[in-house]
Amino acid sequence: MQQSQRRSLEFVLDNLVWFMLLAVLAIFSAAVPSYFQPGIFANIIEQSSVLGVMSIGLALVIIAGHMDLSVESVAALSAMATGILFASSGIGMGITFTPGWLVVPASLLIGIVVGGLIGALNGYLVVKVKMNAFIVTLSSFIWVRGLVVATSGGRSAQNLADEVRFLAIQRFLGIPLTAYIAILCFVGFSFMMAKTRLGRHLLMIGGNEAAAFRAGIKVDKVLMIAFILSGAIAALAGWLLAIRTSGATANLGAGMLFNAFAAVVIGGVSLKGGLGALPGVYAGVLLLSSINTAINLMGLPAHYTQVIHGLLVLAAVLLDTLKQTIRKQLA
């Protein structure tokens, strides 16, 4: 194979998930009535915000060679905290500030602190107590969701303050501001992964923890940061979720963990750690949202949507596996 052909092939493989996304968008645009319109593409970007942000935190921990199953429940707790404190109906306490816009940083800060604390607890148990990350975060997945149900009593909070809802309603270039928050997160954390020492250390630890330790990297500290970031980012996702639905219910966000995992894997992050980039994860999230939107528009019988969703995700992962095989043959 010539050098130029090889470079082209590697470019395609490196960005396969983006090509898959383009192909899926083209197919759905041609096959699904009403799919090809700017509003639908704006919807896909908007619907990707919560899952996208959640996937960033999950990807960071997975790249570092660990696992965080608690992200969905942490997001739900953050959403419920936002709902209870700042929504005005249901169980919402309707706390307000003067000036009113202060509710935005206040609610965000509370959510992120809650998420960061849970992330710190996860990190402490994994890093310091040397417990298995899968078990620790599975436990957090359960008890944090339980805390959501307990604090809400199973009831809902609704009607978030207009100053917060503004972020979901106000659009710039046809896309809600919440989507820009997600995009900013991807840009910021992609930069962190590619250009900062922390990002490089996360990749190195995920690739070979012992070698990273021997190279002088403070493995425990970096892993601790990864878990805290994962919790805080999941809380940010929950905050966006509460804004999107104007409140919180006890089952808000249920099922998102599996979609976040699917997005991370489709996006090219290795579950073994040490491999992956966040732009690919964003493409994975957009791909899932595109599929979801197509299913919504196709008007398929309710019973089959889960089957189709699962099979399409499987197809995407199979393509990704094919990519890995080709890459090995090239090496």
Next chain:
Amino acid sequence: MKHLLRYGLVLLAGTAGFLHPAYAQEKGAVYYMVPTLLDEFQTGSVSALEMFLEQVGYDLTTLNADNKTDLQQSQMNDVIALAPKAIILAAVDFNALAPSVDAARQAGIPVIQFDRQISSTVSDFTSVAGTVEIGYVAADEVERLLTEKNGSVKGKVLQVLGDPGDPYTLDIQKGFEERMAAFPEVTIISQPAMMWEASNAGTIVSDQLLANPDIDIVFSHAAHLSVAAVASLEAAGKQPGDVYVMSSNGAPVALQLIRDGWMQVEVEQPLYAQAAAVAMFMDKIVAGEEIAPGEYDVLGLPSVVSVEEWGPTIKIPGAAITAENVDNPAFWGNLKPPADPITPVE
């Protein structure tokens, strides 16, 4: 050490006393198998049943199945071993729980179906509003709303189901579509909100608004789904009344949406009356006495007991809540439980 042991024993005895007979009601324990605590109707049912059963002398313990059929089956097995006075079951899966109902009854424990009717086996009592009937009431309201909006029964309805694996939502869909079949000029688009999760409902609404901008009514199968639906309508620049919104179960969030002008109709499940009916007949059920068919007054609602193949059943009519009657304290969504204690049926 002796002191420590003594204090320990006192603490243990105190804890045991707190957990058991000290506040147990005189007629014995009843178990309520709630399908989930993730929606307001179910959490409301726990407190309503507790309140009404306490009034007639029973102590209620609730077990949550987290919407898992196998977990509810295990819970049934465990509770049967405890030999309570009765089991109140709101089944996660109507058919899968039938063998557990049979096992309880064979062990001499009466089983009461609450809110979710099991017709494939015999139970000692059933108290329902009727999920299919909720679909009928919703269809009648859609007929009224479309006539009001479009001059005749024609238009487009987006039906947001709950999880497609939940027979509860499928029954509402069945009733709704059965009744709506009489109106061929009405297009019904049905989409499931997986796991009854609100943001899924919001996504469906925002997508469908683009694909079908002429949607007249969004009908969600639970009030909490309507909250997200309304958030999506608002984000799409809609004003209250541009697209009619309705849902079912009568939760407080829906009543608030009606007050805010976003929602036109909420089909209420008469939670208080359903729970009160169970308590009113509990003595008869526990004693194994015959429950006579006929009309009974349950918290002011005329309710009919009939003896069906699956046992005596009380059906309490669901009501349509609108802006005109939203403040009626009889609606459980207003969270004003009846002040007067109920009287057991003699």
